[in-house]
Every structure is written in C-alpha cells, then in structure tokens.
Amino acid sequence: MACLRLLPLVALLLVVAPQLQVRAQDKAVLLKWKFEKDKAFYQKMTTSTDQTMKIASADFKQTQKQTFIFQWTPTKVEEKSVVLTQKIIAVQMDIDIGGQKITFDSTKEKQPNNNLNDFFNALKDSEFTVTLDTAAMKVTKVDGRQAFLDKLVKTNPQMKPLLDQILSEQALTEMAEPAFAAIPGKEVKKGDTWERSSKLDMGPIGKFENSYTYTYEGPADKLEKISVKSTLKYKEPTEQGGVGGLPFKIKQADLKSSSASGTVLFDPAVGRVSKSDMTVDLKGNLQIEIGGQTTLVDLTQKQTSTVETTDTDPLKK
Numbered sequence: 001m002a003c004l005r006l007l008p009l010v011a012l013l014l015v016v017a018p019q020l021q022v023r024a025q026d027k028a029v030l031l032k033w034k035f036e037k038d039k040a041f042y043q044k045m046t047t048s049t050d051q052t053m054k055i056a057s058a059d060f061k062q063t064q065k066q067t068f069i070f071q072w073t074p075t076k077v078e079e080k081s082v083v084l085t086q087k088i089i090a091v092q093m094d095i096d097i098g099g100q101k102i103t104f105d106s107t108k109e110k111q112p113n114n115n116l117n118d119f120f121n122a123l124k125d126s127e128f129t130v131t132l133d134t135a136a137m138k139v140t141k142v143d144g145r146q147a148f149l150d151k152l153v154k155t156n157p158q159m160k161p162l163l164d165q166i167l168s169e170q171a172l173t174e175m176a177e178p179a180f181a182a183i184p185g186k187e188v189k190k191g192d193t194w195e196r197s198s199k200l201d202m203g204p205i206g207k208f209e210n211s212y213t214y215t216y217e218g219p220a221d222k223l224e225k226i227s228v229k230s231t232l233k234y235k236e237p238t239e240q241g242g243v244g245g246l247p248f249k250i251k252q253a254d255l256k257s258s259s260a261s262g263t264v265l266f267d268p269a270v271g272r273v274s275k276s277d278m279t280v281d282l283k284g285n286l287q288i289e290i291g292g293q294t295t296l297v298d299l300t301q302k303q304t305s306t307v308e309t310t311d312t313d314p315l316k317k
Helices: 001-026 116-125 143-156 159-166 169-176
Strands: 030-032 041-055 058-077 081-099 099-105 126-135 136-141 186-188 193-201 205-221 223-235 249-267 272-290 293-310
Touching: 030 205, 030 223, 081 116, 099 116, 116 143, 126 143, 126 169, 136 169, 143 159, 169 193, 223 272
Parallel strands: none
Antiparallel strands: 030 186, 041 058, 041 293, 058 081, 081 099, 081 126, 126 136, 193 205, 205 223, 223 249, 249 272, 272 293
16 A cells, blocks of 8 residues: 555646646856966868859869868966957968869878968968957957968969958958857856857858857757757858959959858857857859950859867877
8 A cells, every 4th residue: 555655746747747848948058168378179160162163054063171280378367358369370272263173281291282382381380369259259359360371362462452451451360260160158057049240251252141049959868969050141242352363353242151050069068069060052143254254154152061079189199
C-alpha cells in the first residue's frame, strides 16, 4: 500500500515537471565577450565565392576561396572598452576566373608565378590597432591604415587611387566590426532577438548595406547557439566616388540578397565566439560602362564564409 501513498506525489510531479522544464528553458544566459590583457586568440576566416556573370548570351564564371588567419591581442582592457592589436599572420588564395587560375599560400616558401604574388604577400604581417566599445560592441577606431596602404601601393603604385578609396578609415572600421558584433553583451533568453546594421562604402566599387537579425536558440552541447538572418543591398557608386583607376565604371545596379542566413556558436566558458558560418545568395544586374559603351550584366553569386576562433595558432598544429 506504500505505493498508493506515493500516487499524489507522482501526480504533482507530472503537473509541475513541464513547468520546471519551461522555466529551465527560459533561463537567462549572459552572452558577452571576455578579454584578458596580453592573452592572444586566433581567428581563421575562410570565404568561398561562386559567381556567374551573364553578358549577352555568354556566361563568365569565377570561383574564389580565400583564407585569412588573424592574431588578436588585447593590449588595454577597461570597463567599457578594449584595445586590440590585429595581425594578419597567413593569407591563402585560390582563384579561378574563366579557367585562369591564381593560387597563393603565404605558409609555403615557394609560390606559383603570378602577377599578384607581391600584393598578396604584402597583406601578411600587416597590423592594425582596433578600439572596441564593449558596451555597444562597436569598433570606434582603427589605426594602422597608412602603413597598410604604403605596403600595398609599393607592390603596384597604379593601384593607389583605388586603394585610397576602398580602404578608407570608415571602411576598415566596418570590416573589423563583424568579428564582435553578433554578441549582444547582455543576458538573453531563448527566442530573444537583437539587430545590427552596417554600411560599407568602397568608393568606385559601390556601397554595401547589411542588416542582421540575431535570435538566441538555446544551448548546443557546451556552446550557446545563435541563428542569423540577413539582408544585403548593393548600391552603385556616386559620381563623387570617381573610378579610382578602374578600367570600368558601374553606372547603375539592382543587386540584393535572395537568401542570407547563418549560425553563431558562442562559448560562455571562455567568453567568445567559437564558430560561425554565413551563406549569402546575391542576384541582380549591373550596367557597366567600358570605353564609353554601356553593357548590361546579369549577376548570380553565392558566398559562404566560416570563422573559427581558438587559443592556439592554427599554423602551429
């Protein structure tokens, strides 16, 4: 009969258990970057792009895979800001433009002969000083631009007008921010969302407007999962932007993402993003002027990017 006396308790647990499960799922989790002075971490960022440009009845295809390995070292950590040194420690390129292949790997002593080797090699060991507002998770300043430009221009002086425009101070700031922007720096519950936006003006190449919506999905093993939805719009350059030494001019554009989504996995134990991925499909058309003649180009592009963050240098594995 002892078991009969337990029936009320069992019934109570059956009622309460689902409520306890809901409360456990609704538990707030702190998603906030942690920085330790002089303790470096590393990011391996790989981007793959498949692009098809249709001009008249001809298709021109391009594939590109590029990998950058960055070393980040916090040099000054305060309550609401942190200063980090960002160093490019490796560059790998694998490009195929209509059957013409270009490869480069800074981790190897011997490189295949191509006219971009000096330019790619100049990227390696470049350093920037990045100031991050940790309350808003926004990059407020990037130093090192002029030294970076000088290295690149030295390899090809004719590129100076173009590089001056596409690598402006604002552009470098916008490029550095995505490394940290996905994390809200506060407590969130499952289903909570937050938004970010960015505008990247690359002079004669045009403007890119991105908007991101992040949603906290809950725990995934020992990590915290965040889903990402994004929209990307491209706008043609203004007349003031000039052509920057390019042999063509983009007169008009109607390009936007048809789908863009990804995942961010945050490691609360170390206080940083462990892995992230993003896939963007871009479609539309461009009107390009070459030698006074305007050509209509239909463009389809798929780009996939992944980022892995570690305590150890990936090159030393």
